Amino acid sequence: MIPASRWERQLSQVLQGETMCLAIPMKIKKIKGEFAEVEAGRLIRSVNIQMLPDLQAGDYVIVHAGFAIQKIDPKKAKDTLRLINEIH
Numbered sequence: 001m002i003p004a005s006r007w008e009r010q011l012s013q014v015l016q017g018e019t020m021c022l023a024i025p026m027k028i029k030k031i032k033g034e035f036a037e038v039e040a041g042r043l044i045r046s047v048n049i050q051m052l053p054d055l056q057a058g059d060y061v062i063v064h065a066g067f068a069i070q071k072i073d074p075k076k077a078k079d080t081l082r083l084i085n086e087i088h
Contacts, residue, residue, distance in 0.1 A: 023062045023063060023064035023069065023070075024040055024062070024063050024064075024084070025040065025060050025061070025062055025063075025072050025076070025077035025080050025081060026038035026039060026040045026043075026045070026047070026060065026061060026062075026063045026068075027039055027040070027058070027059075027060050027077070028049075028055060028056070028057050028058065028059045028060070028061060028068075029044070029057060030057055031049065031055065031056070031057060034048060034049060034050045035047065035048055035049060036049045036055065036061075036068065038061065038063060038068070040081060041081070041085065045063070045066075047061075047063050047066055047067060047068050048066060048067045048068065049061070049067075049068045050067075051067060051068065051069060052068050052069075052070070052071055055068070055071065059071055060072045060073070060074050060076075060077035060078075
């Protein structure tokens with residue numbers, strides 16, 4: 001049997017739920033074309049919002065690697081941010 005490459009092992013771990021990535025809920029402050037200024041606490045970033053049509057200022061999105069990947073319920077977003085703040 002041929003040994004799996006490092007990439008194949010990592011992919012296998014992800015698919016089997018052995019690793020995880022962290023995506024942060026952030027509130028949209030303003031939108032300019034395909035980008036939005038978002039914030040979570042004191043952190044402010046510009047993220048790409050192309051994947052999510054019909055977003056508005058005030059919406060909460062899950063952000064990962066510079067992209068808004070999912071719109072999220074405001075209550076869930078606030079609960080998640082509260083938990084993250086408790087960890088710090």
